[in-house]
Amino acid sequence: MAQPGRLGASSPAQNGAVSAAGTPYSNGPVQNTLMHSQVSVSQGYSSPFPESYPHQIPAKTPLNPASGPYNYGDSQTVSSLNSYQGPGQTLSRLPLEPNPVTPLQNTIPLSRMPPPPSSQTPAALPASSDSFLYGPNPSLSSNWQYGHPQVGSKTNHFVPVSTQPSLSGNTNLSRNNQYASLGTPSLQNNYVKTGDMSTASNGSVVENSYDAIEGGGFMASSQLTNQNPKMSRNVGYSYPSLPPGYQNTSPPNMSERPSTALQYTSGLQPFSQSPLGANHLTTRMGGLSLHSEGLRVINLLQERNMLPTASLKAPVPNLHEDIQKLNCNPELFRCTLTNIPQTQTLLNKAKLPLGLLLHPFKDLLQLPVVTSNTIVRCRSCRTYINPFVSFLDQRRWKCNLCYRVNDVPEEFMYNPITRVYGDPLRRPEVQNATIEFMAPSEYMLRPPQPPVYLFVFDVSHNAVETGYLNSVCQSLLDNLDSLPGNTRTKIGFITFDSTIHFYSLQEGLSQPQMLIVSDIEDVFIPMPENLLVNLNENKELIQDLLKTLPQMFTKSLETHSALGPALQSAYKLMSPTGGRISVFQTQLPSVGVGALKSRDEPNQRSSAKEIHLTPSTDFYKKLALDCSGQQVAVDLFLLSGQYSDLASLGCISRYSAGSVYYYPSYHHQHNPVQVEKLQKELKRYLTRKIGFEAVMRIRCTKGLSIHTFHGNFFVRSTDLLSLPNVNPDAGYAVQMSVEENLTDIQVVSFQSALLYTSSKGERRIRVHTMCLPVVSTLNEVYLGADVQAITGLLANMAVDRSISASLSDARDALVNAVIDSLSAYRTSVLNSQQPGLLVPFSLRLFPLFVLALLKQKSFQTGTTAHLDERIFAMCQVKNQPLVYLMLMTHPNLYRVDNLSDEGALNINDKTIPQPSILQLSVEKLSRDGAFLMDAGTVMMLWVGKNCGQNFLSQVLGVPNYASLPLCMTYLPDLDTAESARIGSFISWLREHRPFFPVLYIIRDESPLKATFLQYMVEDRTESALSYYEFLLHVQQQVNK
């Protein structure tokens, strides 16, 4: 085995030689000339390093302490608001404590790239690994800090001014800690008094009614009690004695109940009468031995084929099976570490980020819905009762988040499903980690709003040229009856160029009436009562308008775009009800408020520095916050061939909980692929489920603390996410830290609660609860690492870092995340001087996924990707559920010319083949095959020169390779078994995706081949390392 030093990046020319000379790296420099033809992608490890290499991979650099442990500004930093005096709605309600940290401080790239590696001797780098691993002072560590921000250096939270002071017993003054006291019995008694405390402080609370409704932390719950005495009935702390017939019922046989599984206990609690303790632990150890594969230590330089051939599954938390079978589906809720470290010190040692990834409103086939007057929640922390609480007896349950003992309300004794009385453990709330409640009136601030949809169309000359209006109006006509809603649904339309046009759809009109407002400096709404109208009652007028709109502006020569004023009018129109604004824009806004100037400089595109990722104006963000305050979300459809400053425009969606769609170079004739994409995505967009006036809160077991949120929303009050709209395609992430030691606790729980108004006007609460074990050793922390979740969270953090500091800073931090964690593993767990790059089995794909992130559109360098495309990729990172984020980062590659039914799925009588997933390297391709690359939002089918005749004729419908067009964008629908097979496979992949993946069928000579090869993460490109080179770099840093 070669010495680490010899494999270093400074001796690149040797790499290939070393491999060839007999390292066990079997897949080494296999030359595959297949793809070499015109494209400058080579995968040979023996070729010389690209000149740009020194700039691509940073060496480890200590963070400049001055930048603090938290120098990636979070998306939700709202400091600019403090000086903002808006027109009075949102902001006057917000708690206005100044945010102590302004993100602008962070835009100074304090931790600059080190000198190029070529000039770096090991001595020039931080020598002592200790400073990366054990430093009690986090600021000594590397670029990426996972710890909790220091008090006083807060991130994004609006802090209600009064939540702090009276929390006696809570010494750390964490603003996120929802619990007032420790879980000891004596302190629990204090809870009884907390209601009084809050009464005292109520007067100074900045009113936040939604906070009160969802009932957040301890403050909110007490507000709730104060404001709404009726709630006390529902939390049921006192109930009449049991009905006579039940009084003498003997307790159910414990052995028959699942309760034993639920009664794992914390060391702090006084009621541990039914100890799971020892049993529980043994099972856990047993669990470990069951997964011996998971205990393997892998030398990545020797074992290359680490990518599983089927989709990578989330690790299964190491819990007793009775608990685990009740746990939340990882598609909805997962954690970066499925073994939670019991202290922050342990977490710091692991150098892995701790956080949650959520897909809370995902479409579900099965969702238990509970209609009950009694929604049972913890009286202290407002946690919803869930499968992981413990029942001390039939009448008392103990909260798994704050350990308070609560009474079981009388109503809860009756199980509406089994119609049996006296077995609360069989209630659906205690049997399902995911559940939805029909919320009683206590959960409403006002009557549930009707669904209101407002469409805002750019009709400038440029917009008309693209021909998009036809497509969109047709889609709307087709899907008008499928818009989620009921008899109350309202709809309206605004168009704009340099002026703003409203459409009166008043009942009785024979045709829609257009009203033009040309004063864009001070927009007003003419006849507001007739602009948003009931869909059912005015359907004909609406259809009439949609049919005529595309023709109305065909002669327009107006090139200006007054997007800002148009959005202002839309906001005014929607304010009384709330709802959804869908805005279609085709260029850079040029007049009125919010006008923007081009900042795209093509010659800087490839550089990692000095690119404009930050908004050039805060107009869109401020307007978004106004919208958020009125329960209005704005979805942006950008259809533009030219730079449109998505970094600025995107803020309108980001902070109002909207979505961004992007169709570069949309043209109704020249770009049929985009036309299909828009049409398919609009159908999904218009018909998917929607929730209105929503708020979401994530709670976790006392001792853990959530400190940073990622996604599209606005953080109202401390930890309440304001989501004027919520949709099934939105993902969220949060970062956490361990604030108080979890010693003596065996498990912790996380619960997200999403309160929303359905399109049918029902107030509902969707609750997900996840339970995870706590561990005390570093090795266990590594064993439980969820590499996909870690990658997803790091991607979110890297977007923030790109914006607050710089792209190169973010790239450094990503690389350091790998180096730091693997160094820590080597030093603290293995204690080994063995050569190679040793990783725990759970992290075997970590370097690969981070390399994939570096090559992903958001973070790549050395490309000519348009700035807006990069920004859009970043929007997707922030807003997509993990599964899609992973696909766009590390696509799935399949060989599809020989699909068989072996191992196929059978869904609704359709056979769906399941080909193996291949590594992303050209050496996996062969000329006699056809390969499908699924990158989430795009699919590419590459057909090799010698591809079998059968595939060409039976699937592609061409007689031979030569007749294959350079680029096809659809599969012909042929009446052959082969065609049906691949057709059903592709449809299955496309199903339920928020973005419609267009399909390109390409041959070797196609111009798109370069794009195809860019997804080959393991190969070298002009500007990025191959996987093997990256491993060598990591190894060099780790083994120092």
Ligand SMILES: [Zn+2]
């Ligand atoms: Zn509680």
